[in-house]
Amino acid sequence: MADTERAEAEQIRLAQRGDQVAYGTLVRRHQDRIYRHLLHLTGSREEALELAQEVFINAWEALPSWRPDAQLHTWLYRIASNLALDVLRRRKVVQFVPLEGDYDAPADAPGPEARLSARQGLQALDAALMQLPPEQREIVLLREVEGLSYDEIAATLELDPGTVKSRLARSRAALAAAYRRTEP
């Protein structure tokens, strides 16, 4: 077990016994990935921030009975996904919220035109993502943005690995088709 994993296991143990300082450390370690996942699922900064707080409050309440059979981050993703899907179902119609205007293309892009093109491409991709049903969007995000393995996705979404493989493939194909339609 790596040092960071050992340290996290210790912080989880302390947090399970009610140590809020240890839990704060865990929150700071995982908050960016949970916020990011919620942001790209819901398309709203405010909603993502609200839901991210709910994720960590729910996790705090459930932590004493949580057993470390899986990794903490897959458990947090699961809570986040469930909350986000509830919100999206209530919302019914998923509105497209364009990627923030302050997005800057990677610094290694060759020039202003290329940077503009990269930015437009990303905005088109974000629009295409929002056209997918939430279940397809979340699996693409978990794989491509969060970098989860098939097994981790299976644990997060409570699916068997075969279903992960087929759902991911169909979601990618759907995203590619939507992207072709929205590409600038």
Place this chain on the structure above:
Amino acid sequence: MNDENRADCPRIEDISALFDGALTGRAAEKVKAHAAHCPLCNATLREFEAISTQLHTLRDTRSDVDLAALIGPRLAPRGPARPPRSRPRWGDLWQLVPGGLGAAGALAAGAYLGMLLLTGGGTALRPAAMTVFDAVPPGALCAGLPSCSPRGR
């Protein structure tokens, strides 16, 4: 694209798994060899790669907010863990004496009353129906004039 049901193309699941490195061995070689000469599957692989590259740039998204500080006041404090229940000590068994005596007394009283009923020691009530054959019918002070008169008249 291969999801348009071209008979000789591999399934989209296999192309996606190949892209992720989740397809190995002969199955991977087969899909690779096919994609090398199939413009449709080759285009699909390149499309997956282009999308993946762009999506990776979203990994830099940060919350820019200290969520731990935000939720801190909303975390319910947990009470101290309840100590496990200890086994009773033999020295403490005297505490059971009053309750035990009460229970024994109640049992003895019940047994005594039951015995009385079985042995007829109590005042047995005669059923009302049996009194029809008595000299004095039930409810009547006299069965007839003779029985009311000490001399039978």
